[in-house]
Amino acid sequence: MKEIRITVNGKPYELSVRPHATLLEVIREGLGLTGTKEGCGVGECGACTVIMNGKSVNACLVLAPEADGKEITTIEGLANGDKLDPIQQAFYEIGGLQCGFCTPGMIMSTKALLADNPEPSDQEIRKGLEGNFCRCTGYTKIFESVREASRKSRG
Amino acid sequence: MTTFYRRLTRFDYLQPASLDEALSMLGSYKGDAKPLAGGTDLIPQIKGREMAALRVVVDLKAIPGLDAITYDATKGLSIGATATVTAVERSPLVRQYYPMLANALTTMASPQVRNRATITGNICSAVPSADSAPTLLAMEAILRLQNQKGERLVPITQFFTGPRQTVLANDELITEIRIPVPPPKSHGVYLKLSPRKSMDLAVVGVAAFVVREGETCKDVRIALGAVAPTPIREARAESALLGKKLTDESIAEAAGAASSECRPIDDHRAAREYRCDMVYVLTKRALTQIKEEAL
Numbered sequence: 328m329k330e331i332r333i334t335v336n337g338k339p340y341e342l343s344v345r346p347h348a349t350l351l352e353v354i355r356e357g358l359g360l361t362g363t364k365e366g367c368g369v370g371e372c373g374a375c376t377v378i379m380n381g382k383s384v385n386a387c388l389v390l391a392p393e394a395d396g397k398e399i400t401t402i403e404g405l406a407n408g409d410k411l412d413p414i415q416q417a418f419y420e421i422g423g424l425q426c427g428f429c430t431p432g433m434i435m436s437t438k439a440l441l442a443d444n445p446e447p448s449d450q451e452i453r454k455g456l457e458g459n460f461c462r463c464t465g466y467t468k469i470f471e472s473v474r475e476a477s478r479k480s481r482g
Numbered sequence: 483m484t485t486f487y488r489r490l491t492r493f494d495y496l497q498p499a500s501l502d503e504a505l506s507m508l509g510s511y512k513g514d515a516k517p518l519a520g521g522t523d524l525i526p527q528i529k530g531r532e533m534a535a536l537r538v539v540v541d542l543k544a545i546p547g548l549d550a551i552t553y554d555a556t557k558g559l560s561i562g563a564t565a566t567v568t569a570v571e572r573s574p575l576v577r578q579y580y581p582m583l584a585n586a587l588t589t590m591a592s593p594q595v596r597n598r599a600t601i602t603g604n605i606c607s608a609v610p611s612a613d614s615a616p617t618l619l620a621m622e623a624i625l626r627l628q629n630q631k632g633e634r635l636v637p638i639t640q641f642f643t644g645p646r647q648t649v650l651a652n653d654e655l656i657t658e659i660r661i662p663v664p665p666p667k668s669h670g671v672y673l674k675l676s677p678r679k680s681m682d683l684a685v686v687g688v689a690a691f692v693v694r695e696g697e698t699c700k701d702v703r704i705a706l707g708a709v710a711p712t713p714i715r716e717a718r719a720e721s722a723l724l725g726k727k728l729t730d731e732s733i734a735e736a737a738g739a740a741s742s743e744c745r746p747i748d749d750h751r752a753a754r755e756y757r758c759d760m761v762y763v764l765t766k767r768a769l770t771q772i773k774e775e776a777l
Contacts, residue, residue: 329495345492346493346494346495347489347490347491347492347493347495348490349490349525352489365488368488368529369525369526369529369530370522370525370526370591370592370594370595371681373592373594376594382568382597383593383594383597384594384597384598385522385594385595385598387525388520388521388522388525388526388595388598389521389598390490390495390518390521390525390539390541392495392497392541393495393518393521393541393543436593436594439593440593453680454593454680455593457592457593457679457680457681458591458592458593458594458595458680458681459592460681
């Protein structure tokens with residue numbers, strides 16, 4: 328076992344992890360934060376996207392010991408109590424989802440995109456979300472939600 | 483068909499704090515250890531049980547300075563083993579002096595993968611469609627390989643030996659990719675063809691790089707991905723243009739040579755004939771872009 332210290336959604340944890348566990352397993356099974364989804368498990372679908380030290384990553388491709396010392400934000404870390412993050416609010420208002428499985432990943436990629444580029448063009452939105460698959464919507468309302476989130480975040 | 487396994491096999495995780503320590507770990511474990519940089523190829527390979535069980539992964543990311551990206555007006559660009567694709571793609575130095583490389587990297591996978599993956603890893607995985615490979619071949623990159631005993635410099639043109647096979651020994655690391663300074667009056671273009679615009683492998687990748695003297699081509703380098711067992715340089719297409727002007731005729735001749743030289747596979751991604759035809763189209767398009775850019 329390996330001892331790691333990670334901060335998840337602002338809360339510090341000291342954990343003992345299997346060296347061959349993924350960060351995704353630690354988040355979902357160790358910490359019980361099941362908002363982060365496991366889709367393909369090999370970095371194709373983006374359902375497990377979290378933000379690690381400011382960068383979006385696929386949690387299924389990060390080994391738990393690699394996360395030692397890192398700051399991680401998951402979908403559970405966005406809302407402030409009952410107040411949704413502007414991105415969540417935009418997806419909710421526009422209806423940028425159907426089954427909802429890809430939504431946490433979509434929102435985390437949007438978070439990373441807007442942090443880097445608060446006013447993305449349509450092309451930049453497509454590029455920013457290229458690692459997140461949605462099998463229901465056809466993406467139109469998702470991209471619309473991102474545009475709305477960008478407007479909301481800028482006030 | 484790859485069987486899907488949710489869990490990784492059991493292995494131990496080592497995190498050397500220096501390059502010497504990493505090399506000695508690889509030396510003592512030999513084939514039972516795998517170096518880990520971004521993990522975006524390694525972890526899916528382990529999950530897919532595509533490799534023999536390994537005992538340890540040696541994470542290189544704690545080695546100070548190994549992620550450096552530097553540029554020197556005489557030596558050129560140096561990319562450290564653990565520099566991420568995102569870091570290289572966004573580096574102002576790369577964008578200014580090696581725009582072809584920055585463009586090629588932008589076509590790779592997704593932000594999440596680029597934030598972790600490394601160019602060194604892309605090269606070491608040695609899939610024929612690796613997006614960084616044609617550009618590195620066209621820019622004549624030199625790889626610095628190190629093991630416990632010493633180091634050797636290998637031109638990238640001699641690195642790949644087959645699909646997923648390279649000259650890298652299991653106790654060696656590529657510690658640095660060096661790319662010479664592009665000569666004055668040089669232009670490069672990388673074009674990638676894939677069925678989908680994102681998250682897809684190249685069906686054909688073409689990197690063209692031309693150095694001109696006056697209006698004639700003093701140096702021509704054309705490299706292709708995904709159309710042979712390894713990424714390749716196209717000597718016949720290159721010599722078709724050498725010493726000539728870039729005209730519609732000379733470009734068509736070079737594109738024809740590239741298309742007749744390549745030996746692609748026939749698979750579910752694309753038929754052999756289609757790939758050959760697309761080598762013609764993309765080589766022509768890349769050279770035409772260079773011709774127009776340079777006006």
